[in-house]
Amino acid sequence: MITAPGLVDGVGTISQSVEVTRGSFLIEVALKGPVPRTSPQPGQFYMVDCFDETGGGREHVLRRPLSVNEVPSWISGSEAVSFLVEVTGTGTRSLSSMLVGSSVRLLGPLGEPFDISAAPVLMVAGGMGIAPLFFAAKVLDSRGAPYEMMAGFGTASSIYPRLGELQGALRLWTDDGSEGTAGFVSDGVERTLSDGDFSSCLACGPEAMMARIAAVCEEMAVPCQVSLVSRMACGVGACRGCVREARDEGNICVCSDGPVFDSRRVAFEGSEAR
């Protein structure tokens, strides 16, 4: 069923589900029924029902917000969307164990996307923060726009294996030094920004990482956008479940005002930056 312009609440079929690194799955969902009037943009997400309907769907009442990792076939004409999902709890465990051919309900695309118009773009991903930034990089590749991707992971075996597909400059960090530079990816941001001539910075990852990058960008006057994570119920700004405090403007609703925000609007949690 088509709802508001561009928004679809409908049923999809899992067309692919691959464990790309230990505990992380790339799950592609082919959308059935009416074709959405707009395709998702990098940074947008879907509310995905991660559970099958046995028992009338009463055991688990909340869908999970999953950001789009790629629109594999929108570019080539049909309707599918893929998610990079790390198993962290019951919902993601359930979704990752669903077989190809299983039906899932999903609502989207939702939320404010990244603005990727100001190139060259510096992208900084920490861990699963790579999910929406990979999509942004793919779109920039399709436009031939310049960017650099800095991606940090815990260890070599947790590096998202599809990063090699990207055409832009790629630099890797690992916490344990098993591949790329040892340390946190945020360690390299200041240097990269001063060496290069970047028009914008996009960051997605742990809160402390984004806080540190936001601070560096603010100091160097580079516009920075961050993609925030929050537990959500409705995904459309109705329930106020994902709301957090902004720096100056009261509350911001992560699902409908975001999830992508100008970093200057965000009051980051915790003081220790990494």
Added chain:
Amino acid sequence: MKADLKVDLGGLRLDNPVLLASGVAWYGMEVEQVADIRELGGVIMKSVTVKPRKGNPGPRIWETAAGMLNSIGLENVGLDEFCEKTLPEAAGIGVPIIASIAGTTVREFASLAQKIHETGLVKAIETNVSCPNVEKGGIQFGVDTGAIQAVVTAVRENSDLPLFVKLSAAVTDIAHLALAAAQSGASGLSLINTMPGLAIDPAKRRPRLGGVTGGLSGPAIKPIALKAVWDCYRTTGLPIIGGGGIFDVDDALEFMIAGASALALGTVIFKDPLRPVAIARGLPSALETVGAASVSSLVGTLTIKGTGRENGC
């Protein structure tokens, strides 16, 4: 013949009994982009307080077995913006609007009712009496018969709109409180509010919610809600907006049989935003299957003869 869905709850006339419960739809406009809520009987709006409230720190929601906890903390725009901006916008959707008011003093309830009544944009008022009564040491209005009577009387003096008192089932005897509402002039009852609950992160030994405790909703509380509706229906005979974990038309029928004339759907909208409309559409044939020609002919028809139950325990 198609079953009659029209209901009249103490002057609140609805084309069908399916309502969105207070809290899940903010002010209705956000849900309107997902589902055509004009097919519903109405929307009970997010509770409004005299002053704007920022609400609680996050996390504000946590999924639990067959339900969820929320700790939004009554975030809302406050009475002035509500009347000047929010209500006119919501009224523009074209679905009957019921306002939910939450005061911390009896006088606040009175001014909320008065100002909202004056807009002429709402069909009824629901009082959220789950707030602490600051004049009585912070005890909730809803657990104190005297406070309920004072609130109902104060609202009544300022508005003759149909008035529903929303009660919590986390009390010793909900029927006793319902009777207090009935005796002081409430048009009906709204049952039930969420049940207080706690979720813990064992690794951190911390609560899962920023507000520490939250309100449990969803299928987990349905049996509690059904009993509350049944108790209050038998005791007061007042029209009841019933809800708590309604997920399909069978749940809807159960609430009607227990004594509810209208239904408040909440948590289900997160599972499936189109389900409330689907339930409204499915009700006529569901009523037929249980031999009811109308909603009103099914309300309060729970049969307990021959169950072998003894009095008392």
